[in-house]
Amino acid sequence: MADPLSVVVFAAVAGGAAGSAAGKMLERAWDASEKWIAAYFANHRPKAQEAARVNSANYLREVGDRIVDAEATGTLDRETIESAMDQPDFAALLQDTVVNAARTDSAAKHKILAALIAERLACNDDSAFSVAVRLAAEAVSLSTTTQLHVIGFIATVRVIRPTEILSDSEFSAWLVTRFKPFESLDFTRFALMHLEALDCVREHTERADLREIINSKIRGHVPADGFLGSSLGKHVAARWKQYKLGACSPTSIGLIVGLQVADELTGAKTAIDIWG
DSSP, X not given: OOOHHHHHHHGGGTTTTTTSHHHHHHHHHHHHHHHHHHXXXXXXXXXXXXXXXXXXXXXXXXXXXXXXXXXXXXXXXXXXXXXXXXXXXXHHHHHHHHHHHHTOOOHHHHHHHHHHHHHHHTXXXXXXXXXXXXXXXXXXXXXXXXXXXXXXXXXXXXXXXXXXXXXXXXXXXXXXXXXXGGTTOOOOHHHHXXXXXXXXXXXXXXOXXXXXXXXXXXXXXXXXXXXXXXXXXXXXXXXXXXXXXXXXXXXXXXXXXXHHHHHHHHTOOOOOOOOO
16 A cells, blocks of 8 residues: 555646656655655654654655646756756755755745755756755745745845836736735844844845835836835835834845745746846
């Protein structure tokens, strides 16, 4: 009889994907993860060991979903996927994320870590992203959900912008889509201190103006006043002012984490060409 947890994992490659490159990679990852989890939790109680296996299975299902989609859309080619577990740097990163994912049942963290793994698989070993993503994955594991939302919020304000020309009304709708997930965001100063300790944000003496940042996202227009006058905009402005976020900017690590968090919350896909 098949291991119930393996059934959970391989559900990720259902619907015709079984036997694909993604399916084969996931099978190898699952076999390796069983050894990683057994070794890491060897001296823990049986209930903790079982919970760790369930958490890692749920995480690998998320990884499988990402790789299946990437293969189907052509984002990743068959050769890259099939050889993934033969690459020491990628295999070591996957091991780290599997162990860290096993320590939490947070679906949100599992999704973000899986997204990072899929992004890492698409770049070469010597790229700036492949180096920074190791630290980003660790930062995800060492942050609370609220802290992750904070860095997602900062990245949304500071970095994310439309990728096409929009009218004022279209841009207003874009702002709502991007900031709506943060409508109820509330946090303490400790969240920023923790993110700074993880090297996700840096604080500066100069403070950036929120209105100017929003207007800079769409050239030739000044639609910030309308958005900042709305209830959602007022909340964004209140958090920006209350926690002096104008003096905070994301580091490379914070940028990777923040973009993934923001994209997970909005269902969007942000691509920025800054990684060498």
